[in-house]
Amino acid sequence: MSGPGVLAAPGGRRALGETRHLLLTVAPGVLWLLIFLVLPGIYLMGVAFMTNGPYGQPQMPLTLDAFERLAGYGILGWSPANLYTLLRSLAQTLIATLLVVAISYPLAYHISTAKARWRPVMLLALVVPSWTNQVIRTFGWMNLLAPGTPLAGLAESLNLIPSNMGLYPSNIAVTLGLVYNFLPFMVLPLYAAFEKLDISQVEAAQDLYASPLRTFRHAVFPQTLPGLLAGVVLVAIPAFGMYVVSELLGGGKHMLLGNLVARQFGGGANWPLGAAGAILMLLATFAGLYVMRRLGRRLGGGDEVVI
Amino acid sequence: MSETSTASARPRQDLTNRAPAAARPEAAIALEGLHKRFGSDAVALDGVDLTIREGEFFTLLGPSGCGKTTLLRILAGLESPDAGRLTLGGRDITQVPAHQRSVNTVFQSYALFPHLSVRDNLAFGLRMQGVSKPERESRVAEIARFIQLGGLIERRVDQLSGGQRQRIALARALVCEPDVLLLDEPLSALDAGLRGQLQVELKRVQARLGMTFLFVTHDQQEAMVMSDRIAVLDGGSIQQVGSPKEIYERPANAFVARFMGHDNLFPILARDGVRLNTGLGALTVEPPEAELSETSDEDSLLLIRPETVDLRPLDQAGANCLPARVTDCLYRGSHAEYRLAVGDAELQAMINNRGRQLPSVGDRVCVSVAAEDLVTLADEGGT
Structure with missing residues (x-):
């Protein structure tokens, strides 16, 4: 999926040589995107409108079958399963992102105010886990949340879950997995924002009668907004398309859109449906990015925030 | 409106119609035995006693590292002293947090909010104090007239020059009508010509408002031109307090003499x-x-x-x-x-x-x- 791309608008007239120079420097990137994003995208688009063959392969004629299936209409009438999966993906993405933000703000602030020699150590401690494979780390969480573990025991003793059930597989386990996996992607851009925070603005707000909460709202938040938005993009987009965490910690019952899509290209064998799901994901992502961009403009006073 | 200005809970009054300085001789600020150290060995303030009178233009003068900015920040509530007492208009404010002190600061870097318009910058302090919107607008308009901001008020912060930012920062603090205005080397980033011009303007503003100004600078010329009284600081303690004439003509010790x-x-x-x-x-x-x-x-x-x-x-x-x-x-x-x-x-x-x-x-x-x-x-x- 596409990361944050800077959309620079070339304005004004340029000399011919400059234009050629620009084309030359941009060409490799454009070529890359063309081969690995645009062309597969077009192919996927085509597949989505084709008919599902007897062995799962796409074939003619062109239909809207895949989209109807995606919307829940099957041979047995309408089923809400796919709709639930979509809603679950959106909800998981939203909840996980909010949790990640809530954890990252104090964490990033804490790291940025720590003694200079401790900061690299703290950042390293944050990043090191992501050097191991995501599957292995998620297996780790399965062991932590399984029935009989201290965490599950604690949840049982608080009557949060029925006895001997364990915390996984569940929606909560998926949320935990998402938060755990994407935390560094929020902390790092926020930390960078805190690093260059103009403390005099914070002091000015305090000086001008702003309570601690309002100081954060009016002096800290606007300054860290670019970092926050970058972090949200880095967290929300991959979380929305997440496959591994929901497959393992959801136990197949709490699947997300990513799992639905993956299934169509694997065992389920319905390429047109999978392609339709992928296109839905892409559209949702673009819509999300558009909202973020508008939000950034409104909160950030116009410029600076570029997604 | 009447001239019943007291330090706390004073009624709203016309900004430019305050009592003249001479009519209010009581101490605006009293510092007693202020100590502050950073880390284990860096002494910023070493037992400072100081009384600043209501309505006077008081300057803290000293070389960098003498403790003058620390003193100012303690008054603003942005630092807390290790020991000592701090009273504002007779009220002990040593433990009062910055946002509850009737003190405003003009920061050296101006510290305007870049995401807000000039108008919103000016209204910020009033908004945080819960002043109603109509009153905010009329007070912002009043201060804009007083400081002669003209069309600047419609601009964005990033469209302002250094001198303009300085005046906005001054207006933003003044509009709150603090008991004491703190100025942390507000002119040091400006070129000489503009600096001289703003020295005169600041002095004029202070005289017309009769507000207590506490000004920090390392420039002895600036201190002499503007101040009613000057405290010369070195090594975290006060070397001499007096009028510019006294400080210049009768320095108390070799440090003051050399610094002047x-x-x-x-x-x-x-x-x-x-x-x-x-x-x-x-x-x-x-x-x-x-x-x-x-x-x-x-x-x-x-x-x-x-x-x-x-x-x-x-x-x-x-x-x-x-x-x-x-x-x-x-x-x-x-x-x-x-x-x-x-x-x-x-x-x-x-x-x-x-x-x-x-x-x-x-x-x-x-x-x-x-x-x-x-x-x-x-x-x-x-x-």
Whole structure:
């Protein structure tokens, strides 16, 4: 999926040589995107409108079958399963992102105010886990949340879950997995924002009668907004398309859109449906990015925030 | 509206119609035994006692690292002292957090909010205090008129020049009508011309509002031009408090003297009442009575301000005259700067150009100083 791309608008007239120079420097990137994003995208688009063959392969004629299936209409009438999966993906993405933000703000602030020699150590401690494979780390969480573990025991003793059930597989386990996996992607851009925070603005707000909460709202938040938005993009987009965490910690019952899509290209064998799901994901992502961009403009006073 | 201004819970009154300074002689700020250290060994403030009167333009003057900014930040509530007490209008505010103090600051970096318009910057403090929107608007308009912001108020912060930002920062703090306005080297980032202009403007604003201004600077010229009183700081403690005239003409010690730009300091070798034996020769002083009784035993240096020196022909010698030879002369039009060899010592003199013949290099002259212009001072605090 596409990361944050800077959309620079070339304005004004340029000399011919400059234009050629620009084309030359941009060409490799454009070529890359063309081969690995645009062309597969077009192919996927085509597949989505084709008919599902007897062995799962796409074939003619062109239909809207895949989209109807995606919307829940099957041979047995309408089923809400796919709709639930979509809603679950959106909800998981939203909840996980909010949790990640809530954890990252104090964490990033804490790291940025720590003694200079401790900061690299703290950042390293944050990043090191992501050097191991995501599957292995998620297996780790399965062991932590399984029935009989201290965490599950604690949840049982608080009557949060029925006895001997364990915390996984569940929606909560998926949320935990998402938060755990994407935390560094929020902390790092926020930390960078805190690093260059103009403390005099914070002091000015305090000086001008702003309570601690309002100081954060009016002096800290606007300054860290670019970092926050970058972090949200880095967290929300991959979380929305997440496959591994929901497959393992959801136990197949709490699947997300990513799992639905993956299934169509694997065992389920319905390429047109999978392609339709992928296109839905892409559209949702673009819509999300558009909202973020508008939000950034409104909160950030116009410029600076570029997604 | 009435002039019943008190430090706390004062009623809203017309900004430009406050009581004149003389009518409110009570202490605006009192500091008692303030101590502050950073880390284990960096002493920022070492027992500061200071009283700042209501309505005065008070300046903290000192070199960088002397503790003046720390003192200001403690008053603003942005730092807390390790020991000591701080009262504002009679109320102890040592433990009161910054956002509850009726004190506002003009920051050195201006610290305007870049994501807000100039208008919203100006209204920020009022908004945080819960002032209603109509009143906010009228007060912002009032201050904009008073500081003559004109069309600036419609601009965005990033469209402003340094001088304009400075004035917005001033207006943003003034509109809150604090009991004390703190100014942290607000002019230091500006070029000389603009700086002089804003010095005059600041002084005018302070005089018209009758508000207590606490100004921090390292520039002694700026301090003298603007202040009613000056406190000179060094090494975290106050070296002298007084009017610009007192500080300049009667520095309490060698540090203050040097910081005010005086170089003509000579050790007093022996002393018999008002008669001194100095490195230059024998001189008679005429200190004020209080000074004589209190400090004469400790004073070990003699200050001769260059502008009090007169150069005469050798044959016109009188009291307090020392024979000297001109070693250097810089002609500056309105005056001339001399370097003179007096015995083994070097003396600087500034002679006004009144059209008469000025001595030239190599001439032998008589250095004449009036007894009342000589100042004896302590060596402590100097280098």
